[in-house]
Structure formats: structure tokens, C-alpha cells
Amino acid sequence: MPSLSRRAFFTGRRITNDPWENFCQRMRRLVQGSFFNEGRVDGFGHARLSAKTPADAHHALMLCNEYEVVFMLDGLEEEAQQPGSPVLWVDPSIYLKTCQPVPDTDDKWFVQPGCFVAELKQAGLKQFDAFPDYLTVATLLADRVHMNLPTGELGRMGLSHAGVLFADETKAVLGPFGETQQQPLGTLTLQQLAPALFRLAAGDSAKLCAEASHWPGRYRLDALMPADGHEVNLSHLLFGHGGDLCWAEWFVFRAMSEPVEPLPFRGVASNAFDDTVVYAAQDIDLHIKNQFDPCGIFPHPGQAL
Structure with missing residues (x-):
């Protein structure tokens, strides 16, 4: 040899x-x-x-x-x-920046993570009008400040589905979840992740956080706790996640008719929440991070917020 x-x-x-x-x-x-x-x-x-x-x-x-x-x-x-x-x-901004209509639909767009917000505005997706042109869709959706939407109202962004790469190198499609949705949980990782998240959403910590108009946690478990008029959607877990949970390979958006205006940002360090809410939010964040990324291959946290 x-x-x-x-x-x-x-x-x-x-x-x-x-x-x-x-x-x-x-x-x-x-x-x-x-x-x-x-x-x-x-x-x-x-x-x-x-x-x-x-x-x-x-x-x-x-x-x-x-x-x-x-x-x-x-x-x-x-x-x-x-x-x-x-x-x-x-x-992803140099090469992975496709933005194109989804075939056989009137209002859905396939968007890669490197597509700039400016291109989404030009395509007529009004929900992006209030956001900076220079951000990619991946960095916008991962940003806690820009995605500080009211608790339970994440559907305002029009995100329908997201293709993601998990820390264990498996891929999955995150999207609507409920009785009317027939798409199976296609991977073992997602089959284990989804029930764990729903159990977390049913707990006392999640219920306490859901009472706040501003979601107090780092990770948006209220994706599984929608307000009236909104639906459960696993892809909404990506809002404000700071790149901590997974890599997003693509998104599908519905073109919405109204701009989205985020709420003023109030992290747990802002003293906007009492201690019981802060502890509940931190407990939820720890569980979600461990479920998505048990080995810590993604940052924790990705944003200093």
C-alpha cells in the first residue's frame, strides 16, 4: 500500500x-x-x-x-x-435566487433563499413592501426583528411551504398541518419532531407565552397555536429563528394584497415581560433548539437579540 x-x-x-x-x-x-x-x-x-x-x-x-x-x-x-x-x-444570494410563479396556480411563487426582497416586491408580493430591499428572503424570514409578527398571526406573510435541510442532513417539506391537509410527514426526523412540538404547544409554558401580544420566545411555537382566521403551518416555525434550527432550501409564498408591518421588537431582555413569561419562553426555546439541532451544528443563537 x-x-x-x-x-x-x-x-x-x-x-x-x-x-x-x-x-x-x-x-x-x-x-x-x-x-x-x-x-x-x-x-x-x-x-x-x-x-x-x-x-x-x-x-x-x-x-x-x-x-x-x-x-x-x-x-x-x-x-x-x-x-x-x-x-x-x-x-445563497449569488446563485440560489430563483423567483418564479408556481405552475397551475394564480397566486403562488417558488422562491429560493438567495432571492432579494426587492425582487419579491417587483413580482407583486405586497406583504414584502415594508421590508428592506437588500435582504435575502432567507435572512428576512430568519430575522427576529423583521418577523416580530403578532402572536398567532404568522399567516400574514403568506408563507405556504418551505423545503428544509435538518441538522441530521435529512430533508423535509414544512407546510400546513391539520385535518384538511393530506401531505404526510415524509421523513423519520419530521415524524418525531412534529409530535414533540405539538406536545410542547399544549403545555403550560406555551399557553402562558401565547397570552402575550408579542411572542416572547426566540422560536415561534405559536406557528402551532394560530389565532382565529389563521392555520397551523409548520413552515412558520422558521420566522425569526436566526438560522438556529435548519437550512431553508426553498419557499412557496402566496401573493398577499396587504403589506406586513412587524410590531416593535421586545425581546426577553427588554423588561417587557414578567419573570414567569421569560422563564416559560426560555424553556420553550431550549426544547425547540434541542429537538431541531441536538448536536448544535447550527448557531445558538444566530442573532444577538
Whole structure:
């Protein structure tokens, strides 16, 4: 068997025992998009990927799992630092920016995560009129401030479905959930996740949080606790999640006729909630994060809010 050094000579690759260098080498071999190693900060590697295909994000997540690198959505406002960990920022805005009508529908649009809000406005999706043009749809929906919608009224954004990549590298479609919806929970991960979330939504902590006009938690469990006139929709769990829960590969929106105006942001640190509500919200957030991302491959938190 040839030695490692001989194998490296014939393949043209330098053998290294440095995990970060190995991660970067394998990223360059696997992805079609642009990958840039930014070096190290306090000894931990930083890199960026402009994903060219959905498979690029999947390959990146696989390697992030293997090398314990934090997988972060690039472009978030109020981005939180991730001390003590190597980080890969993934940017969908260069290549993954399709925005097109869904065939055989009058009012639905298929949107990739890198599509800019400006393009959605031009397409006639009025719900985006109040939001900044420069944000991608992925960063907008992940933003806690911009997605600070009234409790139980997440349907205002017109989000119908979302295709997501979970931390365990499985894919699923999140969408409406209820007696009138026949779409099965297609993966084992989702089959385990959905019942756990509904049990959480039925608990005392969730009921306490739902009494507030501003949802006090980081993750929008009120997606499963809709107000009158709205429906349960698992894709609404992505609103304001900060990139902490999963990677969104695509969205389907209904074109809405009214602009959405978020409420003034009130996080738990703003003293807008009493201690019992704060503790309830933190309990819910911890459970949701552990259900979606038990190994912590996504940031926690992605936004410093």
C-alpha cells in the first residue's frame, strides 16, 4: 500500500493533520460554488461559501457535522458571535435566487433563499413592501426583528411551504398541518419532531407565552397555536429563528394584497415581560433548539437579540 506522502504526491493533495485545513480541502473538492478560507480568529477557523446548488449546502452541512464547524446563514443583521468554534457562513444570494410563479396556480411563487426582497416586491408580493430591499428572503424570514409578527398571526406573510435541510442532513417539506391537509410527514426526523412540538404547544409554558401580544420566545411555537382566521403551518416555525434550527432550501409564498408591518421588537431582555413569561419562553426555546439541532451544528443563537 502506498504511503500517505506518496498518495499525496500522486493526487496532488497535501496531507495535513489539521482538522480545519482538512475541512477546507474537502469543501473545495465537494462544492461547486465559491469557497474562501478567511483564516483563524482566536485559533478557530472562519470560512465562507457562496452555494451554487442546493447540494452545496448539503455537502457543507455534512462536513460541518464531521468537523464540528458551526453552519451559519450569511447576511443576518445583529449577527451573534460564535466564540470557541470554527464557523462556515453560507451565502445563497449569488446563485440560489430563483423567483418564479408556481405552475397551475394564480397566486403562488417558488422562491429560493438567495432571492432579494426587492425582487419579491417587483413580482407583486405586497406583504414584502415594508421590508428592506437588500435582504435575502432567507435572512428576512430568519430575522427576529423583521418577523416580530403578532402572536398567532404568522399567516400574514403568506408563507405556504418551505423545503428544509435538518441538522441530521435529512430533508423535509414544512407546510400546513391539520385535518384538511393530506401531505404526510415524509421523513423519520419530521415524524418525531412534529409530535414533540405539538406536545410542547399544549403545555403550560406555551399557553402562558401565547397570552402575550408579542411572542416572547426566540422560536415561534405559536406557528402551532394560530389565532382565529389563521392555520397551523409548520413552515412558520422558521420566522425569526436566526438560522438556529435548519437550512431553508426553498419557499412557496402566496401573493398577499396587504403589506406586513412587524410590531416593535421586545425581546426577553427588554423588561417587557414578567419573570414567569421569560422563564416559560426560555424553556420553550431550549426544547425547540434541542429537538431541531441536538448536536448544535447550527448557531445558538444566530442573532444577538
